[in-house]
Amino acid sequence: MQVFCIRYADNILILGNCLKLHIKKVQQLLITFLKQRGLQIKNATFSQGERFRPGKSFDFLGFTFKYPNLDFASFDNGKYTTLKFNPKSVMINSTLRFFRCKPYLLVKSFFLKKLKNSLRVQLSKKNSYLSVKIMIDKVNVILKGFLSYYNITTTIKKQLLFINNLLHKLFYKYLLRKFSSVPRIYHFIKTNFIVQNRFKDINSVLLRVTEISPLRAVALIDIAPSNKFLITNIYMNRGL
Numbered sequence: 001m002q003v004f005c006i007r008y009a010d011n012i013l014i015l016g017n018c019l020k021l022h023i024k025k026v027q028q029l030l031i032t033f034l035k036q037r038g039l040q041i042k043n044a045t046f047s048q049g050e051r052f053r054p055g056k057s058f059d060f061l062g063f064t065f066k067y068p069n070l071d072f073a074s075f076d077n078g079k080y081t082t083l084k085f086n087p088k089s090v091m092i093n094s095t096l097r098f099f100r101c102k103p104y105l106l107v108k109s110f111f112l113k114k115l116k117n118s119l120r121v122q123l124s125k126k127n128s129y130l131s132v133k134i135m136i137d138k139v140n141v142i143l144k145g146f147l148s149y150y151n152i153t154t155t156i157k158k159q160l161l162f163i164n165n166l167l168h169k170l171f172y173k174y175l176l177r178k179f180s181s182v183p184r185i186y187h188f189i190k191t192n193f194i195v196q197n198r199f200k201d202i203n204s205v206l207l208r209v210t211e212i213s214p215l216r217a218v219a220l221i222d223i224a225p226s227n228k229f230l231i232t233n234i235y236m237n238r239g240l
Contacts, residue, residue, distance in 0.1 A: 105152070111150075112159075143209070
């Protein structure tokens with residue numbers, strides 16, 4: 001039996017490769033654990049587990065958990081289950097369907113749509129008055145805020161790659177609007193704001209989605225709470 005627990009604040013997700021009765025037992029243990037700390041879960045008298053089987057998906061905290069079905073005709077051509085022959089795939093046996101049919105994570109479409117809307121609003125006509133450097137910095141803040149939470153798996157990185165092209169088009173349109181009165185505008189933009197196909201002004205560079213990962217450059221020692229802080233947490237599992 002394999003059981004995994006993912007917790008964020010008061011949201012708890014338990015995944016298990018086991019029998020349904022095992023999940024029910026885990027739920028009872030969780031109810032007891034929380035009760036000892038003055039907490040409770042909603043609808044505690046009902047079994048809240050569901051079978052997560054091939055072809056199914058569910059959402060949790062902005063993520064979509066998907067379980068591909070290897071029996072589907074489109075499996076080998078799927079965006080996240082495609083069959084690729086290269087030295088790495090052969091070495092780790094990922095050419096076999098069995099190794100490509102594991103559950104994977106994606107960003108929930110609703111939140112991906114919100115990101116695209118945020119970028120379009122930031123780079124819209126009403127903000128054309130902003131300097132190029134300030135615009136780059138503001139767009140980077142939007143990207144960092146979103147990607148520092150979501151960009152945690154290879155499937156999500158692949159899902160978000162289109163953002164690079166979208167952002168390139170939107171930013172170019174912003175520059176065309178901002179400098180519409182400048183002679184030879186295309187040459188002007190290329191000369192002053194594009195370096196190696198990247199938008200840049202002074203010391204600011206427009207980021208790409210592959211360059212932002214959660215806590216990528218932060219040492220654990222800098223973010224780990226002190227033991228004194230942990231002891232003050234009355235909900236801490238003191239048995240650990």
